[in-house]
Amino acid sequence: MEPERTAGTHDPDPSQAAGSAEPRMIARRRLLKFLAASPLVATPTVASAIASLLASAPGQALAQNYDVLRASRRALGPDGIITAPGDALNVFEFEPAAKKAVLSQDAPAHWGYLESGVDGDVTRDANHTAYQRYSLRVKRLIDARKVDSSVKVFGETWGSPIFICPVSSLGAYEPEAGVAVARAVGKRKHQMILSTVDNASIADVNKALGSPAWFQLYPTDDWAVTQALVNCAEAAGSPAIVLTVDRQGGRNTEDLFRARRLDQRDCTACHTPGFANDVSRKANFFDIDVSKVTNLYGTGMTWESVDRLRGIVKGKLLLKGIMTGDDAKQALSHGVDGILVSNHGGRAEESGQATIGVLAEVVDAVDGRIPVLVDGGVRRGTDVLKALALGATAVGIGRPYVWGLASFGEAGVDRVLEILGAEFVTIMRQVGALNIKEITRGNVTSAL
Incomplete structure (x- = not known):
């Protein structure tokens, strides 16, 4: 497993990482964060996709991103239930989503x-x-x-x-x-x-x-x-x-x-x-x-x-x-x-x-x-x-x-x-x- 970046670790100066992929990773994260904050893409589906990309970015610790105001809102549906996997904050949020999906198939016994x-x-x-x-x-x-x-x-x-x-x-x-x-x-x-x-x-x-x-x-x-x-x-x-x-x-x-x-x-x-x-x-x-x-x-x-x-x-x-x-x-x-x-x-x-x-x-x-x-x-x-x-x-x-x-x-x-x-x-x-x-x-x- 790739080591994750510790909370509070600053991105290195790109000028000091010549010849490596680090500048590209930094630029990618900055672009995704910019898009997440943009009203032009502020729909639940797009925001969820961007959140997933941010979470999967190399060196980005999922549970240690404190810049929440710039990231996706991880929106919920009108019933308060997540509508995409990337919107979940913890595993508990999948339970009501699963119940909704199963009951929508008229399968309460399942x-x-x-x-x-x-x-x-x-x-x-x-x-x-x-x-x-x-x-x-x-x-x-x-x-x-x-x-x-x-x-x-x-x-x-x-x-x-x-x-x-x-x-x-x-x-x-x-x-x-x-x-x-x-x-x-x-x-x-x-x-x-x-x-x-x-x-x-x-x-x-x-x-x-x-x-x-x-x-x-x-x-x-x-x-x-x-x-x-x-x-x-x-x-x-x-x-x-x-x-x-x-x-x-x-x-x-x-x-x-x-x-x-x-x-x-x-x-x-x-x-x-x-x-x-x-x-x-x-x-x-x-x-x-x-x-x-x-x-x-x-x-x-x-x-x-x-x-x-x-x-x-x-x-x-x-x-x-x-x-x-x-x-x-x-x-x-x-x-x-x-x-x-x-x-x-x-x-x-x-x-x-x-x-x-x-x-x-x-x-x-x-x-x-x-x-x-x-x-x-x-x-x-x-x-x-x-x-x-x-x-x-x-x-x-x-x-x-x-x-x-x-x-x-x-x-x-x-x-x-x-x-x-x-x-x-x-x-x-x-x-x-x-x-x-x-x-x-x-x-x-x-x-x-």
Whole structure:
């Protein structure tokens, strides 16, 4: 990642940069700022485009531009909702835009599916609010002009520790589903995990990403299907299989059920009862015989099931849904290569336990022997740094990128990643961490 210019850094004298591209970059920024201030182009569409160009200019720190009166107003529509990705100030502003887009298609159940937790949404909301229990210790007088936010995971170099979590049925929000997400993710050199039941295939997603994505696995209750899914993902080049283990007990997605009451569509064309009909539209199940399957989630899984899966997975095997140190130690003893601390975005169980609240316990339990990733409730760059400080190797996002996808397609996903990335680099500078390895528990304190 290119180092960003520190807030307050002055543009150098062009006469001292002869033979370099610096004068041209300075001139470009000045021209864009002039245009942004001109009444001749003061329309929301043009202003948004100029804001995006300013944000992407080399050496320009997105979150550190204080010259707000000369830049775009980042206008809102008459309903107070952003009308272009470049208008968003933070990822939260994509949520109402996504809701508006989904409801404009008369699909309230699709919106209910995305937003629903379980029962009273206590765990869903706790995932985010729990980050407020942690504060960051900042450091002064450290030259933080050059910051490296890249991270290595299993030998892969990611441009950022922020990765894309699997979300099922992205085709409900964008026709290209995971392929549109992959293009945005690949552009910024992040990593993503594709859901077993996305509408796009792992092969197509890997091609769009430009490198192999990880594959999230719902194993079903038919071992032959489990093997076929693993073989398909590995044949497409995916280096890691991420087994979801938190859907054992069923769930009460109350918000979804409530939204379904309002949905007047005939949904049976896509949601015909029976497993074979349910997955017939899912690309990763094409050419797989699912006639004997009755359950997608493998609710009878045990640690012996993990052993059996370990025996066929050639690459890395991670467990997604671990929430205790005891289970993390068990995972180690069964040859797992990594753990994803997760409660399915608050959609697995109504425990009230936030993922950030158990992260340190899981990290301590594995004692550095395997990577520990985390997701759930991440909405700010500061959230990312807090999770890394508590020992996470990488930090996943779910709903925010789907809000971007639903509202503006690939461009929305790109903007969500841009905003979170800029916020993250900004707080890295404030805590004096010039690279990911310098983020430690000394950077965070807990109010508990």
